[in-house]
Amino acid sequence: MINNRFFLRRRPEPPRPIPPGQYLEDGFPVLSAGPTPRVDTATWQFTIQSTGANGSEAGPGGGSETLGSWDWDALNALPQTDLHADIHCVTKWSKLDTDWRGVTIDTLFEDAGITDPDDFVMAFCDGGYTTNLPVEDLIDGRGLLVHTYDGEPLAPEHGGPVRLLVPHLYFWKSAKWVRGLKFMDDDAPGFWEAGGYNMYGEPWREQRYTGD
Numbered sequence: 239m240i241n242n243r244f245f246l247r248r249r250p251e252p253p254r255p256i257p258p259g260q261y262l263e264d265g266f267p268v269l270s271a272g273p274t275p276r277v278d279t280a281t282w283q284f285t286i287q288s289t290g291a292n293g294s295e296a297g298p299g300g301g302s303e304t305l306g307s308w309d310w311d312a313l314n315a316l317p318q319t320d321l322h323a324d325i326h327c328v329t330k331w332s333k334l335d336t337d338w339r340g341v342t343i344d345t346l347f348e349d350a351g352i353t354d355p356d357d358f359v360m361a362f363c364d365g366g367y368t369t370n371l372p373v374e375d376l377i378d379g380r381g382l383l384v385h386t387y388d389g390e391p392l393a394p395e396h397g398g399p400v401r402l403l404v405p406h407l408y409f410w411k412s413a414k415w416v417r418g419l420k421f422m423d424d425d426a427p428g429f430w431e432a433g434g435y436n437m438y439g440e441p442w443r444e445q446r447y448t449g450d
């Protein structure tokens with residue numbers, strides 16, 4: 239006798255390779271370390287901050303200067319970019335063929351006249367989440383501030399109004415409710431990185447945890 243339930247429960251075969259240890263997810267899971275913050279686009283602002291007197295301290299302040307700042311209208315007035323990408327969460331789901339629209343970090347740097355960035359940033363968010371990234375991984379079209387997912391305004395639980403999107407790294411680097419980037423001279427851990435996750439997080443090399 240054939241057990242149909244076995245076939246129905248099988249996970250779909252990916253149409254192309256996905257990173258090691260990952261499985262395909264058709265839905266869009268929500269993973270947040272805390273509650274979804276209420277973010278008002280009327281008062282929303284995104285800033286890029288210089289390294290402060292305190293070096294690598296995360297978040298605004300610490301003697302740092304504002305190198306660029308954009309409110310909601312200013313962000314939307316910048317050239318917009320569409321990005322089609324696969325995303326990979328460290329909890330092992332991968333979602334293929336996601337469509338996003340927003341502003342590249344290249345465009346923000348250009349608009350702010352940032353020509354000689356430091357090597358690392360700490361992304362900071364409403365709600366206090368942080369994550370560290372090499373600037374190299376944000377430029378040349380690889381990192382965006384996105385406000386649109388699949389043709390619709392980005393839902394609050396997925397980081398709306400604006401999240402960072404860096405699809406070539408594990409999805410925890412794509413900071414939801416992002417409010418700014420702070421340059422750092424040296425790499426320093428953000429929220430999950432301080433809790434044992436990898437400083438870089440490259441899915442194809444399965445860099446999940448410290449030392450991977």
Ligand SMILES: Nc1nc2c(c(=O)[nH]1)N[C@H]1C(S)=C(S)[C@@H](COP(=O)(O)O)O[C@H]1N2
Binds near residue numbers: 397
């Ligand atoms: N501000 C903020 N950004 C965040 C998180 C978070 O808890 N807070 N979680 C991260 C993790 S671990 C993942 S996998 C993705 C999940 O994004 P999603 O909820 O849109 O799937 O967001 C990342 N960005």
Ligand SMILES: [Mo]
Binds near residue numbers: 269409410
């Ligand atoms: Mo995650």
